[in-house]
Amino acid sequence: MCGIIGYVGSKDAVPIIVNGLRKLEYRGYDSAGIAAFGKSGFFDVVKQKGRLAALEARLTDYPVEGFMGIGHTRWATHGEPSDVNSHPHLGNQGKIAVVHNGIIENYKQLKERLERKNVYFSSQTDSEVIAQLAEYYYNGDLMETVIKVANRLEGSYALGIMCVDAPDILIAIKKDNPLIIGISEHGQFIASDVPAVLEHTNKVYYLNDKEIAVLKKDSVQFFNIDKEMIKKPLETVTWSPDSAEKCGYPHFMLKEIMEQPKVLRDTINSAIGNGKNKNVMNKLDCSKFNKIVITACGSAYNSGVVAKYVFERLCRFPSIEVELASEFRYKDAVIDERTLVVLISQSGETADTIAAMRESKSKGAVTLSIVNVVGSTVSKESDFCLFTAAGPEIAVATTKAFSAQLALLYLLAIQFAVKLGKLTQESEQELLKEITALPGKADKILEQIDDIQKYASTCVGYKSIFFIGRNIDYATALEGSLKLKEISYIHSEAYAGGELKHGTISLIEEDTLVVAISNCERLYGKIMNNVEQVISRGAKVLLISGSAEKTPDERISMIRLPAVFELFAPSLSVIALQLFSYYVAANKGLDIDKPRNLAKSVTVE
Numbered sequence: 250m251c252g253i254i255g256y257v258g259s260k261d262a263v264p265i266i267v268n269g270l271r272k273l274e275y276r277g278y279d280s281a282g283i284a285a286f287g288k289s290g291f292f293d294v295v296k297q298k299g300r301l302a303a304l305e306a307r308l309t310d311y312p313v314e315g316f317m318g319i320g321h322t323r324w325a326t327h328g329e330p331s332d333v334n335s336h337p338h339l340g341n342q343g344k345i346a347v348v349h350n351g352i353i354e355n356y357k358q359l360k361e362r363l364e365r366k367n368v369y370f371s372s373q374t375d376s377e378v379i380a381q382l383a384e385y386y387y388n389g390d391l392m393e394t395v396i397k398v399a400n401r402l403e404g405s406y407a408l409g410i411m412c413v414d415a416p417d418i419l420i421a422i423k424k425d426n427p428l429i430i431g432i433s434e435h436g437q438f439i440a441s442d443v444p445a446v447l448e449h450t451n452k453v454y455y456l457n458d459k460e461i462a463v464l465k466k467d468s469v470q471f472f473n474i475d476k477e478m479i480k481k482p483l484e485t486v487t488w489s490p491d492s493a494e495k496c497g498y499p500h501f502m503l504k505e506i507m508e509q510p511k512v513l514r515d516t517i518n519s520a521i522g523n524g525k526n527k528n529v530m531n532k533l534d535c536s537k538f539n540k541i542v543i544t545a546c547g548s549a550y551n552s553g554v555v556a557k558y559v560f561e562r563l564c565r566f567p568s569i570e571v572e573l574a575s576e577f578r579y580k581d582a583v584i585d586e587r588t589l590v591v592l593i594s595q596s597g598e599t600a601d602t603i604a605a606m607r608e609s610k611s612k613g614a615v616t617l618s619i620v621n622v623v624g625s626t627v628s629k630e631s632d633f634c635l636f637t638a639a640g641p642e643i644a645v646a647t648t649k650a651f652s653a654q655l656a657l658l659y660l661l662a663i664q665f666a667v668k669l670g671k672l673t674q675e676s677e678q679e680l681l682k683e684i685t686a687l688p689g690k691a692d693k694i695l696e697q698i699d700d701i702q703k704y705a706s707t708c709v710g711y712k713s714i715f716f717i718g719r720n721i722d723y724a725t726a727l728e729g730s731l732k733l734k735e736i737s738y739i740h741s742e743a744y745a746g747g748e749l750k751h752g753t754i755s756l757i758e759e760d761t762l763v764v765a766i767s768n769c770e771r772l773y774g775k776i777m778n779n780v781e782q783v784i785s786r787g788a789k790v791l792l793i794s795g796s797a798e799k800t801p802d803e804r805i806s807m808i809r810l811p812a813v814f815e816l817f818a819p820s821l822s823v824i825a826l827q828l829f830s831y832y833v834a835a836n837k838g839l840d841i842d843k844p845r846n847l848a849k850s851v852t853v854e
């Protein structure tokens with residue numbers, strides 16, 4: 250939530266920062282701003298409510314330039330989206346400029362104290378207190394000032410800080426929010442995420458909590474909070490600059506949906522043979538655990554719901570729970586050193602998932618994460634980490650990372666089952682064969698894109714769309730429903746087919762659409778009973794199925810999936826559902842990559 254970027258170097262900082270903000274817009278997009286240190290010896294600040302395009306328009310009217318600058322794209326927490334609440338924030342004397350990602354929990358107390366000392370606040374944000382406090386403490390030594398400020402702040406922050414007295418120094422510090430430092434031939438960067446700097450460099454440092462980076466045009470130094478210099482490893486990112494571009498697609502979401510066969514292939518390869526993920530899985534002592542808890546948020550949680558069915562069926566493991574991380578963190582979970590806690594997160598920075606991980610570790614549980622972003626907090630702090638090979642995911646609604654999570658979860662379940670003696674070598678090989686066939690089958694669904702688009706164009710008028718499934722198809726229904734509502738703004742809910750009669754059926758009426766998912770051969774008849782029940786109450790039905798023997802009658806529309814082993818069917822159904830949601834939203838002309846009120850990386854509670 251919120252994206253920050255900073256640059257100091259030999260090129261004009263402003264276009265570099267604006268381009269970087271474009272790559273970070275997925276983190277928040279209700280306002281944006283930039284401060285450049287220009288020839289005037291002061292900060293030139295331009296801030297604008299609205300999308301980044303509004304800031305760009307403003308910059309054409311009020312051009313600014315400089316060799317150092319900081320930029321911000323905002324997802325409002327404290328204070329409505331407005332020009333004045335946009336970042337960067339400056340202290341009263343205009344000496345110190347700050348961009349902030351996170352939440353300062355004790356800002357009220359700090360603000361009140363500063364106000365008593367006649368410091369005037371111009372915004373309603375928590376972030377302004379950082380700039381005001383920095384100016385209050387400033388004694389000519391910027392790093393010392395930053396340390397003093399950091400020691401007073403409670404909450405989470407990633408900060409970029411400049412001072413007019415130090416026109417060649419950009420300082421960064423973070424706690425509980427991500428920040429990377431990029432090193433290029435023409436200058437140095439700070440950024441919330443790698444895609445923001447990829448067009449300039451793939452060499453990055455990952456900042457840890459309370460580490461300070463001091464960036465100059467041609468050097469970067471790191472210090473701990475006691476002002477002692479520290480060394481950090483320079484890492485090479487494998488993502489290509491193209492991976493953060495739309496490459497001709499109208500939206501990142503569509504591009505990312507279409508990338509799924511490759512993502513599945515790369516992720517599967519990483520977890521079989523001598524792949525890196527396979528080595529991590531090998532190290533797990535599965536016999537030590539008597540309980541598995543899978544915890545995550547949003548779509549990542551839904552992939553956990555799928556995994557519960559797979560683990561139960563393949564491993565016959567007695568205790569597997571799936572918990573929303575936001576609930577798990579506060580429930581005083583009954584876990585100990587014999588519990589494996591599996592954390593799933595694309596970003597690796599979701600606040601609730603991080604808190605769940607820390608809570609689990611404090612109780613002695615072993616933590617295994619499934620993460621997409623290298624260097625992220627969850628990947629670094631968990632005991633074991635499996636990386637999804639999805640590449641950067643820019644659209645706010647996850648697609649390819651979800652698919653990659655599923656693939657790793659299937660392979661993890663197989664590994665567990667083998668180690669627990671629940672699978673013969675022969676069955677293991679059969680399952681692996683099924684999994685390696687998934688990318689090819691995903692291609693077959695993508696070939697149906699025109700039909701899905703055509704069907705979706707007839708669905709924009711529905712007020713409610715329900716998703717039903719039984720068993721593992723119910724888990725897929727959860728994801729289908731979330732995808733649709735977040736990008737199309739159509740009300741939607743997911744139900745286990747058997748639950749319909751227990752209340753939900755009262756919502757079914759003329760012009761309701763029910764999307765029925767059916768890949769569990771043995772339950773096909775049951776879900777078709779549900780379909781009949783909703784049709785007789787006026788609903789229209791879309792059936793997504795690989796198990797239907799023949800095309801059902803003309804009352805039912807259908808997306809046919811390739812035949813697939815029941816437990817891995819979510820990987821195929823979900824692609825059809827993603828395309829369906831995408832085209833419903835596209836037909837409504839919505840801003841699909843940046844749905845209202847959402848941000849990709851939920852780094853605050």
Ligand code: F6R
Pocket residue numbers: 546547548549550593594595596597598599602645646647731732735849850851
């Ligand atoms: C939905 C979506 C979100 C995320 C959730 C967790 O399309 O993307 O529900 O799945 O915010 O994010 P990560 O996976 O980064 O922890």
